[in-house]
Amino acid sequence: MKIVVCLKIAPDPEDLEIGSDGSVSTTHAEWTIGGFDLPALETGVRLAEMHGGKVIALSVGPPDINQSKIRKDILSRGAEELVLVVDESLRDASTAETARVLTAAIQKMGDVQLVLFGEGSADLYFQQTGVQVGERLGWVSLNAVRDVRLKAEGTLQVQRVLEQEIQVIEVPLPAALSVTSDICEPRLASMREILRASKKPVLEWSLADVGIESLAPSVEILAVKAPPRTARKAILLDGSVEEAVRLLVSHLKKEGVL
């Protein structure tokens, strides 16, 4: 089975710099693989290990996504190949643009049976791209998938978790599935895999390579700002534990929250 796992590579939310005027900068942020996407990669790799086949990791974005550390990170987690579609116009791309480029790349690869996504990207978290790609490919697509099993050739049985129910669903391949973050625990790469990673193929494609001439934005970004935050007192209560606790209780009484 040929499995594609789509990963969002983006600035780490932990590294945001917020200015006193509420401005937000990612200039010094490290770019990383989205945390929600690692369980999707692990799911794909386990399926390939169990039933044969190979996992191709796919990411689209601005030139920042093509970094050796990130490439190694992805390839040491069990993907056999990495495809990056890189174009400056993909910086801040909204879901329609991202889904369009992913779809074109998957079509170019050919013969793909399963595409996996995380539940949302770590930076934008629209929770839309996976579903859109499935529909654009003309395949079935599902979100909130918590378990994937290969039943017969060409058929999966999956579990899907909704707010109030669990569903067991038969899915004909090809299909696009967005998995939950608790579907499985992503592996830590072994030394051997880390060494092997540097020998695996990495392909960088341009938009033209996937047959897209230009990418008109579907959304205009007007502003990015830190949300207004309640100012916090940040009072560290000193002294022995007993004293600190006594002080705390008296503060809480004064605040009227006890």
Add this chain to the structure above:
Amino acid sequence: MINPQRILVVSEDVNLIGELIGAARRLNSEGRSVIAAVVAGDQSAVRRVASFGVDQIYQISQVPEGHLVEDIFLTLLELIHQYEPAVILIGATTTGRLICGRLAARLDLSAITDVRAFDWHKDGLKARHMIFAGGAERLERPLRMPVLMSIARGQHEVEVVPNATSPEVVTLPFITPQKRVVLLERKDLPPVSVNLVDAKRVVCLGRGIARQEDLALVENLAKELGAEIACTRPLSEGLGWLPRERYIGISGAHIRSDLYIGLGVSGQVQHTVGITDAKVIVAVNRDPDAPIFKQADYGIAADLYQVLPALIQAIQTV
């Protein structure tokens, strides 16, 4: 300002339709829009939606056996082509997200999901969506029509309009998608045991709690405080010590309690985004440099196993 002419609201959940109609009314400040709701359900669902005071109802009375309710998206797409709404509001549930994405793909546009605030301007709609795990908000203007947005539960009032004039009800035939999955089985999840969103006080456990047995200690504190117990994600998804609905954060609950006490919580953004609306934040962590202290009102830099008994005692004597 020109109001959108037609607004369509869609949800599989009748109560959420009520909230979406509330949101649609906000877009209709001049009272010139027509608000229509899509109801996938029977006559009683239609009557309930009619009580919210909507202008039109499109009813899909039956989703065939073995189909997912999300399969109505093709019927919806046909309706959108005919009805040409300027704005489509979808309830931000798992089902809503799937419907939203399928429609967005077919219409070649980006849906703005989990919209926090929105306004209709003369140059279109502007909506706010949280990004970077709550670290920032992005204000966006969709450039294509229709505008497709999803709105989470609990943001708009459900208004029952007394003696609402009966809306026009149109029945839509269900259109079967060509490619589809087969629903084999469904099980109701056990009723949610906790409503963190409405809790007055919350005691939240982090990985600083060493053993599952120690939860009993924390339960004592929660009892004394009249607080609900919550946790960070690793305690629920990783360790499975507490159910999913008890974790706070970007993919968990957003609380609005008067008091939040974090015990052994480090304060990573993915968690703290869920506590920004708490009135008073208390943190107990043995690492004085833990990021949570900067986001707390009161902090105690000490071992939580020493603080817990002292705190229980101090509260008992209040």
